[in-house]
Amino acid sequence: MxxxxxxxxxxxxxxxxxxxxxxxxxxxxxxxxxxxxxxxxxxxxxxxxxxxxxxxxxxxxxxxxxxxxxxxxxxxxxxxxxxxxxxxxxxxxxxxxxxxxxxxxxxxxxxxxxxxxxxxxxxxxxxxxxxxxxxxxxxxxxxLARRLEDAAQATAEDMEIRQRILDEVDRQGWASKGALDVAVNAGKVELDGIVEDERVRDAIRVLAENQPGVTEVAERLRVQRPLTQWLI
Structure with a gap:
């Protein structure tokens, strides 16, 4: 207080x-x-x-x-x-x-x-x-002005972090951006969505942890293997 x-x-x-x-x-x-x-x-x-x-x-x-x-x-x-x-x-x-x-x-x-x-x-x-x-x-x-400025700056930085994560995932080609739900609040990243392999899940977590400005990553990605893999 x-x-x-x-x-x-x-x-x-x-x-x-x-x-x-x-x-x-x-x-x-x-x-x-x-x-x-x-x-x-x-x-x-x-x-x-x-x-x-x-x-x-x-x-x-x-x-x-x-x-x-x-x-x-x-x-x-x-x-x-x-x-x-x-x-x-x-x-x-x-x-x-x-x-x-x-x-x-x-x-x-x-x-x-x-x-x-x-x-x-x-x-x-x-x-x-x-x-x-x-x-x-x-x-x-x-x-009040300082608090509002801090909130505005944090929001802008969070949006930038989120976009960097999605762009890098897309560049790496591990998963579809559309299958991921990335939320960032004051540097804390929450990863949700579906990936096809545990190794992809781990790579996305590490990718997020390495982004400048990220202080914490909560990873809740679910692994769902492609149907063709189950048929082999």
Missing amino acids: MKVGDIMTLGAATVYPDTPVLEAARLMLHHGISGLPVVDRDGRLIGMVTERDLLRRAETGTEHQRPRWLIFLMDPAARAEDYVRSHGRRVADVMTNTPESVSPDAPLTDAVELMERRGFKRLPVVRDGKVVGIVSRANFLRL
């Missing part, structure tokens, strides 16, 4: 609580990422700052615009908190203080379920409280 540590990005970019918001925004743009772990001077995870944290900003005119009646009903402390988040200049002013994280030893399914449930694009990977990497949707996409 693959674990988070198998696909995570090592050496994730991080910021400190006193890092300017401008620097955090530039880092996200530079690395093409949607969020940054916030760590203390010992590298311990204490927060997360993401694109979402920077949506409601006074500089862009997107801070909360509430009706007067709602402002009147709101707790002054809540309004003060909104003000800090939309005007704050340090990462500590805008970050999420209770970030979710995942262990590098966790199964991939744990990370996926957490990302789906909370709508996260990325998760800090933490061991002993310290950030050791990041796992993101992009990491899962890369894994």
Whole structure:
């Protein structure tokens, strides 16, 4: 079973609580990422700052615009908190203080379920409280692409192996290609069908075993002697 540590990005970019918001925004743009772990001077995870944290900003005119009646009903402390988040200049002013994280030893399914449930694009990977990497949707996409490429390559190679076996049998003239059923899956060859002699059966097995890319041969060829041989 693959674990988070198998696909995570090592050496994730991080910021400190006193890092300017401008620097955090530039880092996200530079690395093409949607969020940054916030760590203390010992590298311990204490927060997360993401694109979402920077949506409601006074500089862009997107801070909360509430009706007067709602402002009147709101707790002054809540309004003060909104003000800090939309005007704050340090990462500590805008970050999420209770970030979710995942262990590098966790199964991939744990990370996926957490990302789906909370709508996260990325998760800090933490061991002993310290950030050791990041796992993101992009990491899962890369894994998927590799698996699909491997499958496509294996299929093409298997078809080539099968054709080489059939062509060589035909060239040798030991048996008819039409009497053979050759299947190849990830380099494993299965030989089925009918041949006229045990020696032909053995030769076809050896031929298959000698093909480049073949890792295993399962031979189930049946010997059926020609009727004329029985009459002699």
